[in-house]
Amino acid sequence: MQVVCAVAPARDALAALPRPLGFVPTMGALHAGHLRLVETARQECAAVASSVFVNPTQFGPLEDFERYPRDDEGDRRKLESCGVDILFAPDVEAMYPAGFSTSVDVGDIGTRFEGAIRPTHFRGVTTVVSKLLNIIRPDVLYLGQKDAQQTAVLRKLVRDLDFPVRVQIVPTVRESDGLALSSRNVYLSPEQRAAAPSLHRALQAMLSDLRAGKDARIARERAWSLLDPIAVWDYLDLVDMNTFGSLQRLKVPAFVIGAARFGGTRLLDNLLVLE
Numbered sequence: 001m002q003v004v005c006a007v008a009p010a011r012d013a014l015a016a017l018p019r020p021l022g023f024v025p026t027m028g029a030l031h032a033g034h035l036r037l038v039e040t041a042r043q044e045c046a047a048v049a050s051s052v053f054v055n056p057t058q059f060g061p062l063e064d065f066e067r068y069p070r071d072d073e074g075d076r077r078k079l080e081s082c083g084v085d086i087l088f089a090p091d092v093e094a095m096y097p098a099g100f101s102t103s104v105d106v107g108d109i110g111t112r113f114e115g116a117i118r119p120t121h122f123r124g125v126t127t128v129v130s131k132l133l134n135i136i137r138p139d140v141l142y143l144g145q146k147d148a149q150q151t152a153v154l155r156k157l158v159r160d161l162d163f164p165v166r167v168q169i170v171p172t173v174r175e176s177d178g179l180a181l182s183s184r185n186v187y188l189s190p191e192q193r194a195a196a197p198s199l200h201r202a203l204q205a206m207l208s209d210l211r212a213g214k215d216a217r218i219a220r221e222r223a224w225s226l227l228d229p230i231a232v233w234d235y236l237d238l239v240d241m242n243t244f245g246s247l248q249r250l251k252v253p254a255f256v257i258g259a260a261r262f263g264g265t266r267l268l269d270n271l272l273v274l275e
């Protein structure tokens with residue numbers, strides 16, 4: 001695996017790779033969820049590039065950018081053993097040199113749910129992913145379903161700005177008790193960790209009520225009560241898969257989405273409903 005940290009050498013190295021090229025962007029602290037994306041890319045593409053970049057512009061001023069988990073050595077080892085050809089690992093200066101001022105904004109869809117709680121988050125995500133797509137120029141972009149709204153925002157970015165890339169969504173990898181793998185799970189205390197799977201159980205209960213014909217308001221009420229009381233819901237809803245507009249009744253394709261705070265740690269989860 002070749003590791004490149006600057007834009008021009010990355011372009012040179014990538015030009016030599018066979019096509020199709022799959023690309024897996026990450027913020028590092030890699031776990032089996034990230035690696036599932038890499039493995040999927042490896043199976044489907046002739047070459048695989050990944051990036052590790054903790055992107056400051058997608059963190060709010062009071063968020064955990066400084067203390068976001070980092071494990072450069074471990075990340076490199078894991079990506080290499082999964083067959084990544086090129087790792088792009090820039091520092092902040094390489095991505096945002098002095099004078100950088102452009103941003104990319106997808107509008108309404110980025111202002112709901114996660115966007116309402118983290119007002120500058122999706123602008124940071126769409127800006128950095130636009131840069132990464134221009135640097136890497138992949139044929140397929142691999143994204144995790146775990147970050148459901150991010151998948152909708154980035155699919156819209158690709159469509160609206162005509163990036164010549166196909167977006168492939170990879171199902172969420174979970175612990176055996178249902179908790180979605182996340183780099184932030186390491187922040188959980190033992191008590192919070194024990195309560196965290198209630199997020200997934202609540203989403204499942206909501207979906208089963210929706211499938212039984214209940215409307216979203218009623219289904220949400222029951223699911224709301226299933227979240228362990230040490231946590232606080234930020235939101236719980238049924239939304240259209242593409243627009244992230246709320247739905248009153250189950251209509252496919254949709255996501256049942258939820259976000260809850262376990263102490264200072266926010267966890268997201270969702271269920272994708274295709275039929």
Ligand code: AMP
Pocket residue numbers: 025026027028032033034036037142143144145146147170171172173174180181182183
């Ligand atoms: P992050 O490093 O958190 O920015 O995540 C990088 C990519 O990995 C994103 O596309 C995430 O949606 C994806 N990802 C994170 N956790 C999981 C998981 N548990 N299962 C599948 N994909 C994941």
